[in-house]
Amino acid sequence: MAIARQVLCLSALLSLPHARSQPLRYSVAEEAPSGSLVADVAEDAGLSPAQLSARRARLASEDGRQRLRLDRATGRLVVAERLDREELCAQAPACTLPFELLLADPLQFLRIEVAVRDINDHSPRFPDEQVTLKILETINSPGSRFPVEGAQDLDIGINSVQGYSISPENEYFSVSFGSQSDEDKYVELVLVKALDREHKAEMDFSLIAVDGGSPPRSGTTQIHVVVLDVNDNAPIFTQKLYVGQVLENAREGSVVLRVVATDLDAGTNGDISYHFSQEVGQSETAFAIDPKSGEIKLIRALDFEEAEKCELSVRATDGGGLSAICKVLVEIVDVNDNAPELVVSSFSSSLPENALPGTVVAFFNVKDRDSGANGKISCALEDQLSFSLRPAYKNYYELVTMSTLDREETAQYILIVIATDAGSPPLTTTHTFKVEISDVNDNAPVFNQTSYTMYVCENNVPTVLVGVVHASDADIGPNAKVTYSLAPDHHSEQPPSSPCVSVNSVNGHVFVLWPLDYEQLKKVEVLVIASDAGSPPLSANVTVHLVVVDENDNAPLVLHPAQDSSPASSELVPMSAEAGYLVTKVVAVDADSGQNSWLSYHLLKATDPGLFVVGAQSGEVRLRRPVTERDAVKQKLVILVRDNGRPPLSATAALSALLLNDFSDVRLPQSSLTMEVEDDPLTTYLIISLVFVSLLFLASMAAFIAFKVCKRKDLKDGHVIYAANNLPSSLADAASAGTLPHPYCYEISLTTGSGNSEFEFLKPILPSLPPQRCAVAGITDNEQVFPHNPLTMEDVTPENAGMQFNSLSFT
Numbered sequence: 001m002a003i004a005r006q007v008l009c010l011s012a013l014l015s016l017p018h019a020r021s022q023p024l025r026y027s028v029a030e031e032a033p034s035g036s037l038v039a040d041v042a043e044d045a046g047l048s049p050a051q052l053s054a055r056r057a058r059l060a061s062e063d064g065r066q067r068l069r070l071d072r073a074t075g076r077l078v079v080a081e082r083l084d085r086e087e088l089c090a091q092a093p094a095c096t097l098p099f100e101l102l103l104a105d106p107l108q109f110l111r112i113e114v115a116v117r118d119i120n121d122h123s124p125r126f127p128d129e130q131v132t133l134k135i136l137e138t139i140n141s142p143g144s145r146f147p148v149e150g151a152q153d154l155d156i157g158i159n160s161v162q163g164y165s166i167s168p169e170n171e172y173f174s175v176s177f178g179s180q181s182d183e184d185k186y187v188e189l190v191l192v193k194a195l196d197r198e199h200k201a202e203m204d205f206s207l208i209a210v211d212g213g214s215p216p217r218s219g220t221t222q223i224h225v226v227v228l229d230v231n232d233n234a235p236i237f238t239q240k241l242y243v244g245q246v247l248e249n250a251r252e253g254s255v256v257l258r259v260v261a262t263d264l265d266a267g268t269n270g271d272i273s274y275h276f277s278q279e280v281g282q283s284e285t286a287f288a289i290d291p292k293s294g295e296i297k298l299i300r301a302l303d304f305e306e307a308e309k310c311e312l313s314v315r316a317t318d319g320g321g322l323s324a325i326c327k328v329l330v331e332i333v334d335v336n337d338n339a340p341e342l343v344v345s346s347f348s349s350s351l352p353e354n355a356l357p358g359t360v361v362a363f364f365n366v367k368d369r370d371s372g373a374n375g376k377i378s379c380a381l382e383d384q385l386s387f388s389l390r391p392a393y394k395n396y397y398e399l400v401t402m403s404t405l406d407r408e409e410t411a412q413y414i415l416i417v418i419a420t421d422a423g424s425p426p427l428t429t430t431h432t433f434k435v436e437i438s439d440v441n442d443n444a445p446v447f448n449q450t451s452y453t454m455y456v457c458e459n460n461v462p463t464v465l466v467g468v469v470h471a472s473d474a475d476i477g478p479n480a481k482v483t484y485s486l487a488p489d490h491h492s493e494q495p496p497s498s499p500c501v502s503v504n505s506v507n508g509h510v511f512v513l514w515p516l517d518y519e520q521l522k523k524v525e526v527l528v529i530a531s532d533a534g535s536p537p538l539s540a541n542v543t544v545h546l547v548v549v550d551e552n553d554n555a556p557l558v559l560h561p562a563q564d565s566s567p568a569s570s571e572l573v574p575m576s577a578e579a580g581y582l583v584t585k586v587v588a589v590d591a592d593s594g595q596n597s598w599l600s601y602h603l604l605k606a607t608d609p610g611l612f613v614v615g616a617q618s619g620e621v622r623l624r625r626p627v628t629e630r631d632a633v634k635q636k637l638v639i640l641v642r643d644n645g646r647p648p649l650s651a652t653a654a655l656s657a658l659l660l661n662d663f664s665d666v667r668l669p670q671s672s673l674t675m676e677v678e679d680d681p682l683t684t685y686l687i688i689s690l691v692f693v694s695l696l697f698l699a700s701m702a703a704f705i706a707f708k709v710c711k712r713k714d715l716k717d718g719h720v721i722y723a724a725n726n727l728p729s730s731l732a733d734a735a736s737a738g739t740l741p742h743p744y745c746y747e748i749s750l751t752t753g754s755g756n757s758e759f760e761f762l763k764p765i766l767p768s769l770p771p772q773r774c775a776v777a778g779i780t781d782n783e784q785v786f787p788h789n790p791l792t793m794e795d796v797t798p799e800n801a802g803m804q805f806n807s808l809s810f811t
Contacts, residue, residue: 042075120213231320268319336423441534552645
């Protein structure tokens with residue numbers, strides 16, 4: 001046995017690359033305890049126990065039961081559960097358990113066959129505990145034979161029944177047994193001494209059957225012999241062995257065959273009745289015999305897969321008690337009543353989308369319980385281009401990939417394998433494999449817009465939400481989890497703008513972190529990056545344009561008349577001025593843009609509201625009516641400058657006007673002078689000094705002032721300070737347009753009400769303010785509509801930016 005095993009192992013090692021065609025064969029005794037060693041599979045297969053563990057070695061049987069177990073730690077094949085050869089293989093002379101040893105990484109399998117050796121675990125058993133033989137006394141010649149039913153032993157070979165004996169021994173009978181064929185075994189009681197009913201009418205003894213096991217087992221039946229008188233002929237069957245065939249799908253009540261026995265006796269001794277004396281296997285309930293006709297009928301459905309044939313023993317008994325026995329062998333004919341079966345040994349239900357063509361998805365075998373053409377199977381894969389079936393060996397197949405996979409195109413494959421036998425009509429079985437395609441990070445995020453434009457009002461609250469960016473990823477799971485971030489600002493030529501913008505990394509919300517000022521920053525561009533969580537991560541970027549929307553947050557600023565001088569300058573108006581006479585022009589600017597910088601001018605307060613009118617768009621202060629003697633000499637006006645914002649912002653400009661007959665009469669009422677002197681912070685001696693200086697200068701300027709006053713009266717279109725023909729061409733154009741000329745504008749005005757006299761030169765004001773224009777124009781008596789000349793940003797030039805108007809004042 002050891003030599004045979006060594007030869008077997010050597011053959012297995014030499015043929016390992018062809019293990020699919022040369023299986024490893026072992027044997028094990030039935031009823032071996034769990035854990036009993038069968039063989040060292042690792043050694044015979046040329047593998048180490050470490051390789052078995054690393055390659056996840058396991059056993060796969062055709063019926064799915066794990067009767068044997070592979071110990072990966074040692075590489076040994078051991079018994080996993082109780083093995084009963086009679087349960088597994090019934091009376092078959094050979095009992096083999098086939099299974100496969102499956103190895104992964106790479107996929108490999110070895111065929112292993114383990115033969116289950118029979119042991120003597122069953123005792124012989126007679127069909128009846130007691131057998132009654134009725135023998136006529138007329139049959140008293142020695143050597144007469146009386147057949148009895150032999151004992152059945154589920155074991156095979158030497159462990160089956162090997163001999164019979166009688167106990168206690170008697171002088172009348174001996175036992176004889178033998179076989180004419182494998183199916184025709186007989187046991188007979190041989191008459192040694194003639195029977196004499198008058199001497200002994202009945203006798204009892206035991207018939208013992210002994211098998212050839214070690215130790216031997218035995219079975220006993222009681223023989224009761226009744227000696228009869230008269231009937232001296234026993235029934236005789238026409239055949240010792242009857243053979244019949246029946247389809248496994250035959251209907252109940254179908255006649256299988258008919259046995260016939262004859263008896264030479266007449267009367268009741270010649271009346272024969274039939275019955276089964278022994279029934280084997282499924283024949284216990286599958287067949288019935290008509291006691292009168294001897295017809296054997298089918299009483300229940302048969303199954304070829306359970307038993308291919310049935311052995312029946314029929315006894316014919318006459319009215320005198322004599323009997324004969326014949327054997328009936330019923331062969332069950334297979335029909336195609338079993339569909340193919342598909343047994344999956346290995347299946348990978350999930351594949352990465354970057355799996356290479358030829359990757360094994362499943363390993364399975366197909367089988368059919370039918371035989372012949374009914375058991376021949378063909379396999380096919382239904383309508384699938386990405387997968388195919390590849391035969392392995394015998395009825396084993398591999399399901400493999402044929403092309404590259406794309407989860408974004410197809411996330412799941414439904415693979416239907418069709419197994420069809422060759423019966424008529426053929427039977428078909430389908431098995432469905434659901435293969436999920438796992439994701440690989442092969443798609444970058446994609447924004448739903450090529451660029452984003454978002455708006456935020458200036459003076460916004462901190463961390464205000466201004467918009468949302470959104471990117472989607474065709475992958476799933478972590479590969480599709482998109483996070484957002486801002487790209488670093490690498491533009492060194494411009495100040496960094498991204499610190500004022502933030503993006504939520506989870507939902508893509510874009511925030512402005514602190515208040516913005518439109519006058520300082522009008523537009524921000526940032527680059528938002530969307531990255532997935534794959535390994536390695538993929539990303540995309542998009543430009544976000546943040547536009548700052550102007551708000552009305554700057555009040556108008558009055559440039560002329562200057563509001564920071566104390567006391568305020570006064571405009572001189574001749575008493576002869578007519579309606580529409582231009583007194584002065586209020587010039588203001590607004591740092592806002594658009595309609596927030598559109599300015600309008602309104603007369604808020606005046607000493608005589610009916611005397612003056614203000615151009616709503618131009619800011620020109622003109623006389624509404626001619627001056628009369630009843631009008632106060634000094635007129636105070638407050639001009640409201642308001643922008644067009646919502647809500648509007650405003651500023652006021654305070655100015656005064658002196659109504660004079662001629663410019664030589666420049667004096668103030670004593671009460672006014674007293675009040676101003678009281679309010680003047682200068683000391684008394686400084687006031688006296690200034691008065692003397694003013695008087696000296698007044699004498700030198702009197703002629704000049706008189707000349708100017710006369711010339712104003714002679715003008716055709718009214719009294720003006722300057723005429724267009726006396727100005728340079730550029731100034732004349734500006735006067736006709738009603739705006740201040742470029743690049744500078746000068747005006748000399750004589751004022752009263754001042755505690756000192758001064759001549760101020762042009763000097764810069766706030767450098768951040770835009771340049772201004774002033775208007776020098778003449779108005780006719782019939783002119784009613786004033787030109788609309790709002791100050792625009794185009795009027796600002798580097799030459800006139802930051803200049804203010806100054807005047808020469810006298811006391």
